[in-house]
Amino acid sequence: MSAGPGKLPVIVTAKVKLNDLVTRFEFAHADGKPLPPFSGGAHTVVEMRDGDVTRLNPYSLMSDPVDPTHYAISVRRDAAGRGGSMFLHDKVQVGDRLVLGTPVNLFALDLTARKHLMIAGGIGVTPFVAQIKQLQTTGGAFELHYSARSQALASYADDLRAAHPKRVKLYLDDQSQQIPLERLLSGQPPGTHVYVCGPRGMIDWVLATAERLGWPPEAVHSEEFLAPQSGKPFDVELAQSGKTITVGEHESLLEAMEREGVDAPYLCRGGACGQCETGVIAHDGTFQHHDHWLEDDERDGSKIMPCVSRFEGTRLVLDR
Amino acid sequence: MTIQFNDETFRDDYTFRNSEWAIKRFPFPFHEDSYMYSVNMERHRGGPDGSVYAKRFDVDEHYIAEMRDRALVLADDPLRCQSLPHMTLAGWDLLELIMVSKSEDYPDLFELHRDGTTWRWVNKPLGIDDTFTFMDEASLPYGPMEYITRQTQGDFAVLDQRENNLWMDAGMVTTQADWSLDFDIGMNFFEWHAPVPLAHEMGVFKRALKFLLNVQQDSPARRLNWTMTVNPLLDTSPENYHKWGIQKTTLTPENVGRKQHLRVELQTFYRLPRSNALVFPIRCYLIALEDLVTVPKWGRRLHRVIRDLPAELATYKGFIDNRPIILDYLSRFDDGLPTSPGIWPDIHSEPPLQT
Numbered sequence: 122m123s124a125g126p127g128k129l130p131v132i133v134t135a136k137v138k139l140n141d142l143v144t145r146f147e148f149a150h151a152d153g154k155p156l157p158p159f160s161g162g163a164h165t166v167v168e169m170r171d172g173d174v175t176r177l178n179p180y181s182l183m184s185d186p187v188d189p190t191h192y193a194i195s196v197r198r199d200a201a202g203r204g205g206s207m208f209l210h211d212k213v214q215v216g217d218r219l220v221l222g223t224p225v226n227l228f229a230l231d232l233t234a235r236k237h238l239m240i241a242g243g244i245g246v247t248p249f250v251a252q253i254k255q256l257q258t259t260g261g262a263f264e265l266h267y268s269a270r271s272q273a274l275a276s277y278a279d280d281l282r283a284a285h286p287k288r289v290k291l292y293l294d295d296q297s298q299q300i301p302l303e304r305l306l307s308g309q310p311p312g313t314h315v316y317v318c319g320p321r322g323m324i325d326w327v328l329a330t331a332e333r334l335g336w337p338p339e340a341v342h343s344e345e346f347l348a349p350q351s352g353k354p355f356d357v358e359l360a361q362s363g364k365t366i367t368v369g370e371h372e373s374l375l376e377a378m379e380r381e382g383v384d385a386p387y388l389c390r391g392g393a394c395g396q397c398e399t400g401v402i403a404h405d406g407t408f409q410h411h412d413h414w415l416e417d418d419e420r421d422g423s424k425i426m427p428c429v430s431r432f433e434g435t436r437l438v439l440d441r
Numbered sequence: 442m443t444i445q446f447n448d449e450t451f452r453d454d455y456t457f458r459n460s461e462w463a464i465k466r467f468p469f470p471f472h473e474d475s476y477m478y479s480v481n482m483e484r485h486r487g488g489p490d491g492s493v494y495a496k497r498f499d500v501d502e503h504y505i506a507e508m509r510d511r512a513l514v515l516a517d518d519p520l521r522c523q524s525l526p527h528m529t530l531a532g533w534d535l536l537e538l539i540m541v542s543k544s545e546d547y548p549d550l551f552e553l554h555r556d557g558t559t560w561r562w563v564n565k566p567l568g569i570d571d572t573f574t575f576m577d578e579a580s581l582p583y584g585p586m587e588y589i590t591r592q593t594q595g596d597f598a599v600l601d602q603r604e605n606n607l608w609m610d611a612g613m614v615t616t617q618a619d620w621s622l623d624f625d626i627g628m629n630f631f632e633w634h635a636p637v638p639l640a641h642e643m644g645v646f647k648r649a650l651k652f653l654l655n656v657q658q659d660s661p662a663r664r665l666n667w668t669m670t671v672n673p674l675l676d677t678s679p680e681n682y683h684k685w686g687i688q689k690t691t692l693t694p695e696n697v698g699r700k701q702h703l704r705v706e707l708q709t710f711y712r713l714p715r716s717n718a719l720v721f722p723i724r725c726y727l728i729a730l731e732d733l734v735t736v737p738k739w740g741r742r743l744h745r746v747i748r749d750l751p752a753e754l755a756t757y758k759g760f761i762d763n764r765p766i767i768l769d770y771l772s773r774f775d776d777g778l779p780t781s782p783g784i785w786p787d788i789h790s791e792p793p794l795q796t
Contacts, residue, residue, distance in 0.1 A: 127657075127659040127660065157658060157659070157714055158534075158537075158714045158715050159658075159714050159715070160714060160715055160716060160717040162717075163717075186715060187576075187715070223657060223658055223659045224658065224714070225657055225658075226717045229602070229603075229717040231603045232527035232528075232530065232601065232603075232716065233527045233601070233603065255715075258576065259529075259530050259576075339603070339604045388655065388657070394655070395651075395655075396655060
């Protein structure tokens with residue numbers, strides 16, 4: 122059985138352009154019911170019907186977790202991406218109906234921490250917005266160090282600094298400001314947990330620095346949703362379903378299975394949660410693994426994560 | 442239907458009884474004529490009307506008596522209810538989950554009126570009508586987890602999720618099958634399961650943990666577990682083993698049908714949305730063998746399961762010494778006919794006992 126999330130029918134109640142790149146969308150339950158509470162760091166998968174194509178993109182929830190009247194997400198326009206963010210920016214309007222997945226949290230606060238040290242890069246600030254709201258309700262020490270390209274692109278920086286002037290620090294690339302990571306990670310009280318969300322390079326920098334400075338791995342948390350990458354089309358035989366399908370250039374293997382009506386589990390659609398892990402029965406070719414989930418010894422042709430990973434070769438048979 | 446609550450005890454004079462209704466809806470745990478561990482998890486999404494699976498938190502004729510027994514246990518031993526400091530938010534989650542579920546599932550028994558953070562909770566069977574402020578501990582007579590679990594049948598283990606593991610960081614445990622919250626508090630999933638035989642080798646716990654870490658907030662899961670208990674004791678705890686362990690030696694061929702009970706746990710798993718913790722309600726159902734064998738299929742099957750159970754499991758479940766007496770009794774209700782698949786009693790389709 123799959124433990125996948127359920128669905129929430131919603132109406133777009135607000136669309137707010139924050140700057141050239143980022144727009145915030147707010148949703149209310151389509152039937153006027155309260156939306157389920159969630160924990161800071163949770164994401165929702167937004168289901169978009171774009172003509173014949175169904176797009177399912179995960180976005181961090183950034184509204185107040187205790188407010189059942191609305192959810193909010195912030196979407197960065199990604200012109201080089203496969204179209205989900207462009208669809209939201211260009212096509213979705215106030216009053217439209219969408220379907221959201223029930224919130225799932227793969228980036229939760231460790232509530233045993235004495236202090237939460239948050240490091241955000243760009244749009245990676247959004248899960249922290251909800252986590253900070255959660256900590257305001259329950260109590261808990263935190264600091265947010267937020268790096269953005271410029272003042273104009275530093276979404277929510279003004280709100281966060283106004284609400285928490287002593288706890289939020291902003292660093293702007295165009296003014297050559299950089300997070301003093303080494304100093305930050307060296308000077309924390311025992312029991313501090315560090316969280317990072319941002320571009321891959323920033324996550325690697327924080328993880329490597331924390332490791333070098335002797336941080337226990339369980340006190341270091343990161344979240345990065347990978348977008349599926351485009352690639353050459355390939356054919357897949359699905360042994361359980363008895364189908365052979367073709368994965369197109371701009372779709373993922375998971376999306377191709379869904380298009381063909383094959384029931385495939387998922388939670389994050391970004392290579393992190395492990396839910397869609399699929400066994401490989403036979404293959405002749407090479408895998409392009411893009412996930413954060415599989416162990417090295419599973420990447421030799423025994424398993425694949427269809428949400429982000431691809432294949433090039435003559436034959437691939439999956440246990441699905 | 443309106444539930445007639447029993448006036449009964451689970452100690453001393455043991456006046457606990459199952460009505461005809463309670464016998465027919467008993468959660469018989471064996472879907473075939475043999476038993477071995479498995480992860481045996483399924484979605485907890487209701488079940489046939491009137492069955493113990495139909496509601497999110499089943500309320501039955503034993504409700505008031507079980508809550509009275511819980512209060513007695515807590516008065517003797519307050520450490521049966523513990524919550525580490527970081528688990529308070531999960532306690533509010535649990536209070537909300539139970540109040541919302543019970544008021545929706547049993548509107549004639551429970552009411553929840555919410556106006557912002559001002560909540561009024563009416564529990565008619567227990568005569569409670571409290572108004573409090575949601576998320577304000579000072580507005581309730583106990584912490585949120587203790588408050589609501591003093592009003593809800595079953596034990597509750599509240600598990601924090603971190604480091605890809607689950608941690609027994611809070612709970613209300615007064616009706617347990619010989620495990621101790623006070624001993625397990627703060628342990629992780631592998632630590633508190635360490636005493637279970639065979640299952641580790643089978644990889645059961647690794648698979649079960651992976652499943653549980655992925656339980657999502659609108660997709661609760663459930664499974665059944667079972668053991669055997671002499672006398673209808675809810676509190677078979679290690680703390681009180683000196684009181685109940687000795688009762689196992691009182692079993693005789695004459696009293697086994699009345700004294701020996703099959704003890705079944707309906708275990709459910711819910712993601713708690715505000716804290717991202719997991720709650721593990723463990724609801725205990727007891728049935729005397731003499732009541733169980735009134736369902737011919739169950740009599741046949743229980744005999745076969747107990748007869749063929751590996752000795753390690755009969756030892757772990759604490760009835761290896763009494764197994765001969767139990768089998769001698771149960772064999773009278775096994776005529777060798779085949780049984781229908783599945784757990785349901787199938788009263789009308791299964792043949793009566795052939796004598």
